[in-house]
Amino acid sequence: MNTIIVNTTNLVKSFGKVVALNGLNMQAPKGISGFVGKNGSGKTTTIGILLGLIKPNGGNATVFGLDCWQDSFEIRRRLGVMHEINAYPGSFSGRRFLEHVAKLYGVSQVNQTVDALLKDVGLAEAKDKPIKAYSAGMLKRLGLAQALIGNPELAILDEPTANIDPLGRLTLLDKIKEMHNNHDTSFLIATHILSDLEKICNWLIIIDSGKIADQGNIHNLTEKYSASIYKVEVSNPQLFVAAVQKLGAVDRVWEENDKVFCKVNNPEVFCEQIPKIVIELKLQLKSFQQTLGTLEEIYTQTVGEKRR
Amino acid sequence: MSRSRPRTFSRLVLWEIEGCLSLPILSLIVASAIIAVLVQSSSPRDFANSYINLYDGTSIIFLILALVASTLFSHSFAGNIGNGGLKRMLSYPVRRWQVFLSKVIATTLIVFGAYASAFTLNLYLSSLSPLEPLFYVSLFTMFLHLLLVCTVSIGISLLTGSEIISTMVSFLLVLGLDNAFDFRSYFSSQGRFTYIFGYFEQLTHLDSFFMLTNSPVTVEEVAISIAIPILVTTVGLTTAFIYFTRKMEID
Numbered sequence: 271m272n273t274i275i276v277n278t279t280n281l282v283k284s285f286g287k288v289v290a291l292n293g294l295n296m297q298a299p300k301g302i303s304g305f306v307g308k309n310g311s312g313k314t315t316t317i318g319i320l321l322g323l324i325k326p327n328g329g330n331a332t333v334f335g336l337d338c339w340q341d342s343f344e345i346r347r348r349l350g351v352m353h354e355i356n357a358y359p360g361s362f363s364g365r366r367f368l369e370h371v372a373k374l375y376g377v378s379q380v381n382q383t384v385d386a387l388l389k390d391v392g393l394a395e396a397k398d399k400p401i402k403a404y405s406a407g408m409l410k411r412l413g414l415a416q417a418l419i420g421n422p423e424l425a426i427l428d429e430p431t432a433n434i435d436p437l438g439r440l441t442l443l444d445k446i447k448e449m450h451n452n453h454d455t456s457f458l459i460a461t462h463i464l465s466d467l468e469k470i471c472n473w474l475i476i477i478d479s480g481k482i483a484d485q486g487n488i489h490n491l492t493e494k495y496s497a498s499i500y501k502v503e504v505s506n507p508q509l510f511v512a513a514v515q516k517l518g519a520v521d522r523v524w525e526e527n528d529k530v531f532c533k534v535n536n537p538e539v540f541c542e543q544i545p546k547i548v549i550e551l552k553l554q555l556k557s558f559q560q561t562l563g564t565l566e567e568i569y570t571q572t573v574g575e576k577r578r
Numbered sequence: 579m580s581r582s583r584p585r586t587f588s589r590l591v592l593w594e595i596e597g598c599l600s601l602p603i604l605s606l607i608v609a610s611a612i613i614a615v616l617v618q619s620s621s622p623r624d625f626a627n628s629y630i631n632l633y634d635g636t637s638i639i640f641l642i643l644a645l646v647a648s649t650l651f652s653h654s655f656a657g658n659i660g661n662g663g664l665k666r667m668l669s670y671p672v673r674r675w676q677v678f679l680s681k682v683i684a685t686t687l688i689v690f691g692a693y694a695s696a697f698t699l700n701l702y703l704s705s706l707s708p709l710e711p712l713f714y715v716s717l718f719t720m721f722l723h724l725l726l727v728c729t730v731s732i733g734i735s736l737l738t739g740s741e742i743i744s745t746m747v748s749f750l751l752v753l754g755l756d757n758a759f760d761f762r763s764y765f766s767s768q769g770r771f772t773y774i775f776g777y778f779e780q781l782t783h784l785d786s787f788f789m790l791t792n793s794p795v796t797v798e799e800v801a802i803s804i805a806i807p808i809l810v811t812t813v814g815l816t817t818a819f820i821y822f823t824r825k826m827e828i829d
Contacts, residue, residue, distance in 0.1 A: 285829070318827075321668075323668055323669070323827065323828040325827060343671060343673055347671040353669065355665075357661045357663040357665070359597055359663070361602075362596075362597075362600065370589070373589050374589060374670045375670070
């Protein structure tokens with residue numbers, strides 16, 4: 271595993287009686303990390319703590335090995351942020367706004383840097399328009415540009431592809447990948463759109479109810495969760511489900527589009543038993559295979575939601 | 579990409595000023611300032627005593643100033659908390675004290691600049707010399723009133739986080755104080771102005787001064803009139819500053 275740049279240990283945060291984070295132990299290495307979870311699972315609170323905007327009630331959070339509350343200024347010098355809400359000054363032009371941000375980061379060649387960034391994110395033609403005239407996609411691209419000013423070591427992006435068209439999403443994802451490849455910028459991307467993460471991430475963090483449900487290298491997680499799920503197509507799925515549910519090797523069974531999915535805890539026993547059940551119930555076995563894991567499946571399994 | 583040492587604070591002040599100047603509300607501020615001054619100067623006196631025009635009608639100026647200032651300060655603080663602008667700003671490499679003070683300084687400069695510029699119309703309208711001391715005394719009192727409104731607006735902005743509530747409550751609070759106390763009370767803006775103006779009038783226009791109060795204004799009275807807004811501002815802004823920089827969580 272690469273160097274860990276974001277690390278939290280037993281992080282706790284409550285707002286009144288609402289517990290937002292409940293002992294969060296999260297690690298994000300260098301590279302592109304996806305940060306997924308349901309609404310209200312604690313993603314934005316975690317980002318707020320990482321930026322020093324929110325003080326945790328307990329535990330520890332570090333970025334680049336620096337304490338997020340005590341050393342937040344140092345941390346913010348080395349990272350860029352794109353918040354979910356596009357709160358940019360509407361009366362400024364995109365160019366003028368980025369110039370101001372560049373000056374705050376102490377960028378010495380402001381004009382060249384801003385022009386290059388605007389070109390990179392595809393806003394070169396709209397650079398002199400007031401921000402209030404920008405579309406949702408343009409605002410997201412402006413947000414990405416301001417997060418990448420000063421070549422940060424880490425860029426935290428909160429829902430970067432929300433509310434933008436498919437082409438805009440692809441462009442944005444390409445830009446993220448390009449920045450990572452060309453400038454070694456790491457990314458922590460909080461999003462609901464799992465298919466986006468699948469395209470670019472190499473590390474996945476799943477948060478649920480203020481705790482980490484699972485985290486790790488995306489390939490390892492895919493293997494881990496795929497290995498335990500089997501897809502079976504038989505002539506009478508209902509009958510098959512009833513029989514399979516009685517097996518001790520199966521944790522969970524569900525039916526989807528006339529296909530039966532089984533989460534198993536003992537693949538060897540399960541594979542032995544399936545032919546016996548099929549013969550015994552006189553069913554026709556059309557297919558029997560391990561599923562190919564997708565992020566959606568990993569996510570569904572880790573947060574324990576029923577897929578029916 | 580090379581980096582230089584940023585002069586963050588001055589850049590933030592300039593950014594805030596530029597932000598205020600590009601607001602559509604700015605034209606309203608300037609218009610309100612000019613109207614307030616024109617209303618004030620609508621009662622001409624003889625030339626020898628025309629300085630008294632600086633005193634007449636200032637209650638209108640204080641009223642409109644309170645409305646405009648509470649709107650702008652509430653927009654700068656509560657508005658930015660509500661729309662996520664403050665969260666974005668504090669995610670840049672800036673310190674909280676820099677953001678707080680830049681907002682206070684920029685907004686104060688904009689409002690005071692607009693009103694002071696409009697107030698100079700008085701010099702022309704009342705045929706006063708640019709060296710008329712009571713002109714500067716009036717500006718100073720206006721500045722004290724602005725500081726008071728600034729403190730109230732920022733305090734309520736940080737407490738409520740709502741621009742509309744902050745604007746309304748700040749304005750009504752200042753207006754309520756002015757209405758609850760008469761023009762001889764230290765707790766009304768007009769009362770403080772009367773004491774300060776009256777005291778300096780006695781000093782500078784010995785031959786022809788109007789008695790604004792029942793008796794000559796004493797040093798103690800003028801000191802209290804100056805001390806009250808300064809004290810409220812110092813305590814209020816310091817508390818707001820400490821809360822903003824040490825405690826406040828931006829969610």
